[in-house]
Amino acid sequence: MTQTIKLAVIPGDGIGKEVVPEGLKVLEAALEGSGVTLETTDFDLGAERWHRTGETITDAELEDIKTHDAILLGAVGDPSVPSGVLERGLLLRLRFALDHYVNLRPSKYYPGVATPLADPGDIDFVVVREGTEGLYCGNGGIVRTGTPQEIATEVSVNTAYGVERVVRYAFETAQARPAHHLTLVHKHNVLVNAGHLWRRVVEEVGTEYPEVKVDYSHVDAATIYLVTDPGRFDVIVTDNLFGDILTDEAGAITGGIGLSASGNLNPVGEFPSMFEPVHGSAPDIAGQGKADPVATISAVAMMLSHLGLGTAAARVQAAVDADMAARAAAEAVGAPLVRTTSEIGDAIAAAVR
């Protein structure tokens, strides 16, 4: 077990800068008395930095980040930055350079949270999204740009190596959960090449996990099930783009991506893993203390668990669950809690202690 956590912190833009301090506050509370100390390095990355210097991230910064045990990311982005610059230049650069081949996104419905579904039922599943392949490789190009003869391609690259390792992680995840149920989501009736590879690998790896029940859903059908019967899912494994789409929809049905956390994992520990709230930088509410830090705090729980600090992780998660229950209770008696970003952080940190 690490005795010092060397944490790279990327607050980013907008509310990213407000929620990250709350995540750190709760992290410190969780580590008190554990013998584990925290050492943080701040990285000034995101839209502001890009406007100031024209840089997304330098090679030196990337090397520096690699010397850390984990990364906590708030949110990056601003409408003033052209589309793709920060996504490809910073976020995806980090995911690819740090070989974040598992993007882990739990979806859980907390009773009392406002949801667009008439009857959300019992939603508690995890999406294991591939993070280093598929349509996110940046493979493809344009010929005859800007002409009536323009052709633009995007190539989804899928390797047995890349699919096998994320599928194995998904089986391990399913094996560790009570329901032992894994759903492959793809579109193998149309994307026959990639679809065939994903099916073969799931079948082959599945023989090593006889207790895990495996089924399959086309991505289009999966978007229906998320709305009509989300309780059917336990662990979903899918490619990079389908995972992007499904986890946003999953965020919507559980009451907003404002509550969801995400781990960009390098499970073998060759590079630091990165933990973040799923929400964006929300420039419209930035600087007003209105942002809910609970997704960032859940990201901290994921990080602790990834670093092998299971007890501390469980304490943070329990404190988050208790806070969500307190919100529901207050809501139920018609007196919803009104708290600033840091008041929520304080309350959860106190509960952790």
Added chain:
Amino acid sequence: MTQTIKLAVIPGDGIGKEVVPEGLKVLEAALEGSGVTLETTDFDLGAERWHRTGETITDAELEDIKTHDAILLGAVGDPSVPSGVLERGLLLRLRFALDHYVNLRPSKYYPGVATPLADPGDIDFVVVREGTEGLYCGNGGIVRTGTPQEIATEVSVNTAYGVERVVRYAFETAQARPAHHLTLVHKHNVLVNAGHLWRRVVEEVGTEYPEVKVDYSHVDAATIYLVTDPGRFDVIVTDNLFGDILTDEAGAITGGIGLSASGNLNPVGEFPSMFEPVHGSAPDIAGQGKADPVATISAVAMMLSHLGLGTAAARVQAAVDADMAARAAAEAVGAPLVRTTSEIGDAIAAAVR
């Protein structure tokens, strides 16, 4: 105006065979006294045919279909057929060979229909999905099949030619609707090549439609809006795969793809367009008279409109709307209508007359 409609009919498999006769019944009712006569040719295509002959569709059948004015398709497919065989060999073969570059999918919420949303609000939008490009081209391949070094690719091909014509159709559609509102859905922050092309074309064509208000949503965000605020959409234009995904989710929020119709259009009339319910062959309920023919009947209304028979189309659509209202009224007094497939067809045909 056509004086005889030469209609190619593909009942297909399962409930396809039950709903198509109801569609034809209503079509005949709509044409009575109009001076337009109907001439149908049945094509035996689908899972049963494939099991019997090993063929999906022959070149001769395809040529024969091309001599028709339109195609009415029930549903093809059965779990006994390997994935991809009928999709690629029949459905996509038809869409590509007949240059169905617009896939038109209206989504409308009928009050009283059971929906998973707590408050569906006023849902009434149309998805204009590209039908002949993107990831559906069958471009891509596998190297080192079945080995640990396997690489499978899928290539999304987007041309200015292909994007321009579907975008133009979408602008025309938006121009003809009261809200004059078009939303481009893509993922241009990651799929920068194709994304750039789609944006450019929407901008350029948009200058010709100054009354149409244009906005943009990433596909992942669009899956959220469909659940949290579907009323925001009027006309959506998007690529082949995103359209596939969004229209299934749209079906779910409006109370099931069982009610949705789809037109695979060749707007320039070089080849016959194809109209179909969005639902599948539903082998589990086939042969029991339980299938709801309303999606097929809506497809017939789309077909009439495409063939320039606007009055007949409006009568069919009004009869469908009236039937949906009757269902809601019966439901509201706790006495839901219980009718067989053909009883529903009879009722709507009578209303058309």
